[in-house]
Amino acid sequence: MKKLLLIFIFATFCFSNELNTYLNSLKQEAKTKNSNFKEFSVKRGEEIFTSKHIGKKGKEIACTSCHGIDLTKKNENYFTAKEIEPLSKKVNPTRLTDVKKVKKWLRRNFKDVYNRVGTAQEKGDVLVYILSK
Numbered sequence: 001m002k003k004l005l006l007i008f009i010f011a012t013f014c015f016s017n018e019l020n021t022y023l024n025s026l027k028q029e030a031k032t033k034n035s036n037f038k039e040f041s042v043k044r045g046e047e048i049f050t051s052k053h054i055g056k057k058g059k060e061i062a063c064t065s066c067h068g069i070d071l072t073k074k075n076e077n078y079f080t081a082k083e084i085e086p087l088s089k090k091v092n093p094t095r096l097t098d099v100k101k102v103k104k105w106l107r108r109n110f111k112d113v114y115n116r117v118g119t120a121q122e123k124g125d126v127l128v129y130i131l132s133k
């Protein structure tokens with residue numbers, strides 16, 4: 001049992017480090033694109049997450065159309081009506097731990113809402129916003 005717990009703690013630690021490494025690489029990329037860039041911003045992230053745009057299938061949607069405005073609550077997928085578990089790590093600790101998954105969904109979801117992929121700065125901003133919830 002103790003062994004299992006240790007493995008669990010180790011895995012959690014590694015995964016959270018993985019996200020930090022990803023955020024740092026986004027930061028480096030953002031700096032090379034914009035010399036004025038200092039830090040990711042929860043406020044800019046909120047704007048990215050909550051504002052509506054003409055996205056997939058010409059529908060005016062936001063990230064909140066699928067994830068809801070309260071990230072500690074479940075919500076429904078705008079297109080498929082399938083349930084989506086909360087994005088907040090407070091109620092769903094495995095969120096934002098698997099960087100491969102994070103990258104895949106950011107790529108897909110930016111296309112859904114913005115009809116393009118996100119920039120490094122936008123991805124960092126929206127991730128710190130989700131982490132703040």
Ligand code: HEC
Nearest residue numbers: 062063066078084085095096097102105109110112113126
């Ligand atoms: C059309 C519906 C839809 C929209 C719009 C949408 N998402 Fe998602 N998102 C999903 C689904 C489905 C998943 C994968 C299933 C899951 O993890 O619950 C997901 C997963 C994610 C994840 C992975 C979380 C993890 O488990 O680590 C992140 C991050 C994310 N979305 C961010 C965003 C952001 C930022 C936007 C706006 C640019 C956005 N989403 C817009 C449906 C959507």
